[in-house]
Amino acid sequence: MNRREFMAMGAAAVAAPGVKAAPAGNGGIISHDAPPRNRRPYAGLDWSKVVRVKTTSHGHCISQWWLDQYLKRGFGLITMSNYYPSAPWCPAAKMTKNYWRLHHNHPVMVKGKRVDGPFDWNRIIEPWKGEIDAKAIAKYPSWASNYPFVEGEKIFKPLPPGVLEAPNAEHHGFLLENGKPAANLHICSPGSAFASGTFDAHDLCKTLSHGYHYGSGEFWGTAIDRMIAGFIYPDGGGVTINHPSWTKLDRELMLQLLDHDPRVLGIEVIEDSGHNSENYWDWALSTGRQCFGFFVPDWHVDKKVFGVNVLCVQEKTVRSCLKAYREGNFYGALNGLDELAFTRIAFDGTTVMAATDKPARFEVITARGVVKEQKGTEVSWTVEKEAYWQGPGCHIFARVKAYAADGSGEVLFSQPFMLKG
Numbered sequence: 085m086n087r088r089e090f091m092a093m094g095a096a097a098v099a100a101p102g103v104k105a106a107p108a109g110n111g112g113i114i115s116h117d118a119p120p121r122n123r124r125p126y127a128g129l130d131w132s133k134v135v136r137v138k139t140t141s142h143g144h145c146i147s148q149w150w151l152d153q154y155l156k157r158g159f160g161l162i163t164m165s166n167y168y169p170s171a172p173w174c175p176a177a178k179m180t181k182n183y184w185r186l187h188h189n190h191p192v193m194v195k196g197k198r199v200d201g202p203f204d205w206n207r208i209i210e211p212w213k214g215e216i217d218a219k220a221i222a223k224y225p226s227w228a229s230n231y232p233f234v235e236g237e238k239i240f241k242p243l244p245p246g247v248l249e250a251p252n253a254e255h256h257g258f259l260l261e262n263g264k265p266a267a268n269l270h271i272c273s274p275g276s277a278f279a280s281g282t283f284d285a286h287d288l289c290k291t292l293s294h295g296y297h298y299g300s301g302e303f304w305g306t307a308i309d310r311m312i313a314g315f316i317y318p319d320g321g322g323v324t325i326n327h328p329s330w331t332k333l334d335r336e337l338m339l340q341l342l343d344h345d346p347r348v349l350g351i352e353v354i355e356d357s358g359h360n361s362e363n364y365w366d367w368a369l370s371t372g373r374q375c376f377g378f379f380v381p382d383w384h385v386d387k388k389v390f391g392v393n394v395l396c397v398q399e400k401t402v403r404s405c406l407k408a409y410r411e412g413n414f415y416g417a418l419n420g421l422d423e424l425a426f427t428r429i430a431f432d433g434t435t436v437m438a439a440t441d442k443p444a445r446f447e448v449i450t451a452r453g454v455v456k457e458q459k460g461t462e463v464s465w466t467v468e469k470e471a472y473w474q475g476p477g478c479h480i481f482a483r484v485k486a487y488a489a490d491g492s493g494e495v496l497f498s499q500p501f502m503l504k505g
């Protein structure tokens with residue numbers, strides 16, 4: 085099966101019948117010939133007509149209260165990244181209590197083999213229902229529900245007019261190339277219909293004990309290929325490497341993921357309630373690899389520091405939003421409360437420029453650290469000639485950080501420009 089045929093299967097990654105697991109170390113299923121990650125984001129954007137769409141690539145949203153937190157922050161695109169199972173809660177209107185326990189159609193790794201859905205958990209669990217420990221279930225009220233499962237009421241009110249939505253999920257439970265668990269490797273894929281794992285991450289219903297892997301259960305490269313195959317638009321969306329600081333992600337593994345396919349777009353930079361992974365970001369960029377930064381609340385939607393991706397599009401559609409992710413046409417915001425906005429971010433091959441709608445303190449950051457500070461509503465920094473050399477001490481990349489001057493604590497982060505075209 086070639087890639088085109090695979091894509092033509094629609095939600096291919098969800099169903100994917102007949103697609104064999106790729107051998108470890110070789111993506112196999114898809115070709116990796118996508119264009120490289122955009123080394124000059126924002127090129128071609130008409131900033132006088134930019135529409136800013138607030139969203140995040142990694143935010144859990146398990147009830148109307150959670151959805152309201154995103155809507156209160158002015159989100160224009162909802163891409164809930166829930167798990168157990170890691171399946172898109174999209175469209176939100178279809179989601180009911182116990183939805184995935186009763187409508188599980190995606191494949192699961194069962195005793196090391198990928199088995200296609202559907203999975204009728206009520207019927208599957210029946211033979212061993214006596215093993216279920218009610219006391220253990222009571223410890224996880226948010227995820228547990230009584231067996232046999234019954235479909236409940238709708239979870240969400242209709243989205244307000246004009247608020248877009250796209251599929252996403254947080255995937256986990258991957259294997260390394262050597263078959264060992266990739267501990268703490270979590271991956272989101274905004275724009276992908278791919279689904280993995282089961283509802284039973286804590287083995288409360290003994291499905292893991294009976295051989296059903298709770299997460300991906302596959303080599304991470306194979307799983308990423310299936311996320312890519314599941315993109316609803318081939319030219320939009322991407323794969324993100326989640327919370328590297330919080331999970332102390334191995335840096336070499338981070339580079340392997342970035343090198344696997346250009347649609348692995350980058351890493352989370354503000355993550356898990358304000359954890360800052362700029363050190364990971366700058367380190368990856370210093371290797372000469374483009375790596376976009378993502379800004380996410382994860383579970384922490386009750387804090388002022390939130391983590392917001394501000395997509396810069398010319399028209400507000402799902403496709404243009406997902407393309408903005410793919411092309412790096414977005415910037416990060418710590419709070420995302422409209423206290424400060426970039427009105428321009430550009431690199432003409434010589435000079436990096438940025439401007440904001442209100443006074444700020446700017447930092448231009450390269451592989452050498454902060455190379456320029458400026459107060460006001462704009463900053464520019466011209467690349468020195470030696471920046472084009474490959475070698476120790478060169479700048480390699482440049483990105484702009486803007487701190488609001490009004491005491492609000494807002495900080496904006498541009499995507500990086502790779503100085504060598």
Ligand SMILES: [Zn+2]
Nearest residue numbers: 254270326327
């Ligand atoms: Zn996670």
Ligand SMILES: [Zn+2]
Nearest residue numbers: 144254382383
């Ligand atoms: Zn998460």
